[in-house]
Amino acid sequence: MGEVLVLVEQAAGTVKKVTTELLTAAAAIGEPVAVWIGPGYTDQAGAVLGSYGAGTVVVADGPGVAEALVAPAAEALAALVAQRSPSAVLVASTADGKEAAGRLAVRTQSGIITDAVEIAADATCTQSVFGGSTVVHSRVTKGTPIITVRPNAVEAMATGGGLPARVDLDVSLSEAGRKATITGRAVAVAGGRPDLAEASIVVSGGRGVGGPEGFGVIEALADSLGAAVGASRAATDAGWYPHQYQVGQTGKTVSPQLYVAAGISGAIQHRAGMQTSKTIVAINKDAEAPIFELADYGVVGDLFSVVPQLTEEVNKRKG
Amino acid sequence: MKIAVCVKQVPDTWAEKRLRESDRRLDRESADGVLNELDEYAVEEALRLVEAHGGEVTIVSMGPERAAESVRKALSMGADAAIHVSDDGLAGSDALATSLVLARALDGRDFDVVIFGSESTDARMSVVPAMVAERLGWAMLTFAQKVDVDGTTVAIERAGDGETVSVRASMPVVLSVVEKINEPRYPSFKGIMAAKKKPVESLDIASLGLDAAAVGASGAWSEVADFAARPAKAAGTVVTDEGDGGAQVASYLVEQKLI
Numbered sequence: 001m002g003e004v005l006v007l008v009e010q011a012a013g014t015v016k017k018v019t020t021e022l023l024t025a026a027a028a029i030g031e032p033v034a035v036w037i038g039p040g041y042t043d044q045a046g047a048v049l050g051s052y053g054a055g056t057v058v059v060a061d062g063p064g065v066a067e068a069l070v071a072p073a074a075e076a077l078a079a080l081v082a083q084r085s086p087s088a089v090l091v092a093s094t095a096d097g098k099e100a101a102g103r104l105a106v107r108t109q110s111g112i113i114t115d116a117v118e119i120a121a122d123a124t125c126t127q128s129v130f131g132g133s134t135v136v137h138s139r140v141t142k143g144t145p146i147i148t149v150r151p152n153a154v155e156a157m158a159t160g161g162g163l164p165a166r167v168d169l170d171v172s173l174s175e176a177g178r179k180a181t182i183t184g185r186a187v188a189v190a191g192g193r194p195d196l197a198e199a200s201i202v203v204s205g206g207r208g209v210g211g212p213e214g215f216g217v218i219e220a221l222a223d224s225l226g227a228a229v230g231a232s233r234a235a236t237d238a239g240w241y242p243h244q245y246q247v248g249q250t251g252k253t254v255s256p257q258l259y260v261a262a263g264i265s266g267a268i269q270h271r272a273g274m275q276t277s278k279t280i281v282a283i284n285k286d287a288e289a290p291i292f293e294l295a296d297y298g299v300v301g302d303l304f305s306v307v308p309q310l311t312e313e314v315n316k317r318k319g
Numbered sequence: 320m321k322i323a324v325c326v327k328q329v330p331d332t333w334a335e336k337r338l339r340e341s342d343r344r345l346d347r348e349s350a351d352g353v354l355n356e357l358d359e360y361a362v363e364e365a366l367r368l369v370e371a372h373g374g375e376v377t378i379v380s381m382g383p384e385r386a387a388e389s390v391r392k393a394l395s396m397g398a399d400a401a402i403h404v405s406d407d408g409l410a411g412s413d414a415l416a417t418s419l420v421l422a423r424a425l426d427g428r429d430f431d432v433v434i435f436g437s438e439s440t441d442a443r444m445s446v447v448p449a450m451v452a453e454r455l456g457w458a459m460l461t462f463a464q465k466v467d468v469d470g471t472t473v474a475i476e477r478a479g480d481g482e483t484v485s486v487r488a489s490m491p492v493v494l495s496v497v498e499k500i501n502e503p504r505y506p507s508f509k510g511i512m513a514a515k516k517k518p519v520e521s522l523d524i525a526s527l528g529l530d531a532a533a534v535g536a537s538g539a540w541s542e543v544a545d546f547a548a549r550p551a552k553a554a555g556t557v558v559t560d561e562g563d564g565g566a567q568v569a570s571y572l573v574e575q576k577l578i
């Protein structure tokens with residue numbers, strides 16, 4: 001079994017959950033090598049990477065890396081593909097991940113598969129396409145397989161490994177890689193809830209919540225369940241809830257254990273982002289709403305009475 | 320400013336999409352083809368940029384004959400001209416081949432900005448823009464929710480995970496835009512009539528000087544081994560709230576061991 005490179009996603013030095021999932025997927029098909037881009041690597045981060053199976057971590061840094069957008073990841077990975085001849089490269093299916101993977105495929109002349117939900121030992125990928133209606137098995141036939149993996153699709157499993165061996169890679173960015181520079185970052189307040197793409201429970205509100213205040217009942221249910229809050233585009237477009245919480249084709253794709261949709265009709269673009277959730281609960285006062293076609297459990301009723309009652313029941317059970 | 324917008328014809332958003340048994344490719348004939356709705360935002364942004372700064376907009380599309388309808392739609396929104404790459408040998412192209420064709424069609428035409436939609440609603444890969452930028456060796460600003468042009472500098476705001484990032488680059492640049500950026504206009508009657516007379520340049524594999532083996536099904540870098548319809552989900556339970564709807568959901572969640 002060869003090495004499998006895993007591009008690390010981190011926020012302020014903390015390894016994201018999706019990276020632990022990728023390491024687990026990598027361990028099933030080879031020896032995971034974590035690739036950390038830029039400054040900020042610590043033993044603490046290393047301990048997390050090691051405990052999910054990374055025997056080696058490559059820390060790739062150099063002048064301009066922190067200021068450049070995505071390009072350094074693609075360039076570092078391309079250099080590592082040439083140096084280490086891995087049997088595959090795994091990247092998270094996020095905005096940055098897809099850009100890095102696309103560039104890498106061109107650079108290394110390799111085939112690419114996006115949004116894998118499972119990877120078999122021979123690197124054949126399972127994809128769920130057309131809004132989850134079709135399951136496809138596909139594989140890369142030329143070059144080093146470059147695979148983007150959907151967050152929450154693979155269950156992360158700790159291996160109990162220790163601190164990975166550290167290898168440093170000096171990145172000297174190409175002229176093209178330096179062209180796009182980051183001039184500012186505005187961090188959105190996370191509000192103490194789990195990350196939307198990574199949460200195991202998501203509670204979403206739509207136009208049916210009626211206004212920004214209406215999201216109070218959605219947030220209360222989310223907090224009782226330890227869930228992330230999501231929203232339909234109708235709700236984010238109206239300014240009732242921030243855009244980064246939009247679920248759907250042009251928002252986040254989520255695949256939690258439980259998805260609760262309240263006051264959401266279930267338009268095709270919304271479904272595209274939540275259809276593969278394991279269990280779907282819908283609350284809508286219109287019995288004809290298409291969301292009920294997807295729901296494992298649906299309540300036809302007013303969300304302003306159903307949701308608070310559910311919250312109370314959940315809180316009661318927690319004691 | 321010379322702007323190109325890459326647009327794709329895709330099966331109607333609401334149509335059921337299927338893979339063909341014979342070649343495991345998307346059955347495009349069975350559904351109406353429409354302009355990828357996410358590319359309408361790219362066309363709109365290009366039109367707004369030339370309205371503010373002057374210049375012209377060229378639509379670039381790779382697709383079969385019938386994709387000409389979607390090219391016309393983009394022209395009827397107000398673009399000036401189009402390049403349509405069509406060739407039977409392109410059928411079955413994957414993202415790598417598509418990006419090769421688009422990059423070749425764009426290269427050497429002095430475009431300052433090339434704009435893409437954030438993803439095609441059929442393939443949903445979101446990688447073609449990055450691949451084209453990589454091939455052209457241009458700066459790339461992807462997933463823009465706001466674009467500002469000042470002289471030859473392009474600045475965008477990009478919605479990332481939990482943060483908004485401002486990024487800047489000098490022309491020429493490749494941009495991809497998300498749907499939050501604008502509200503695409505509907506073609507006017509005048510626009511539809513004018514589109515019929517706008518120039519559309521037709522290109523194929525030979526006129527682009529491409530190796531036929533590098534594109535289409537033979538040039539694919541990945542393959543679909545097999546596919547199956549997802550096993551139909553058992554129909555769910557739907558109850559009407561009689562005052563205990565919330566409690567009923569709670570019992571269901573307990574049963575499912577979700578709480």
Ligand SMILES: Cc1cc2nc3c(=O)[nH]c(=O)nc-3n(C[C@H](O)[C@H](O)[C@H](O)COP(=O)(O)OP(=O)(O)OC[C@H]3O[C@@H](n4cnc5c(N)ncnc54)[C@H](O)[C@@H]3O)c2cc1C
Nearest residue numbers: 206207208232233234248249250251263265270285286303
């Ligand atoms: C290019 C494009 C991209 C898009 N991307 C996305 C996307 O990423 N995500 C997304 O969500 N949408 C997206 N959309 C929009 C999508 O088409 C729908 O317009 C949107 O999902 C509708 O949101 P909604 O269900 O909240 O609103 P509506 O369709 O208006 O539904 C509101 C529902 O709330 C119910 N309701 C009202 N009051 C109550 C109450 N008191 N109690 C219970 N139920 C109540 C109503 O019966 C109704 O079913 C996109 C559209 C386009 C064109």
Ligand SMILES: Nc1ncnc2c1ncn2[C@@H]1O[C@H](COP(=O)(O)O)[C@@H](O)[C@H]1O
Nearest residue numbers: 325326381435436438439444445446447
């Ligand atoms: N055949 C094509 N012709 C022109 N543009 C395309 C084509 N395929 C993809 N694109 C562009 O690339 C974007 C992303 O496509 P994808 O990577 O397939 O999700 C689309 O929104 C289009 O702007």
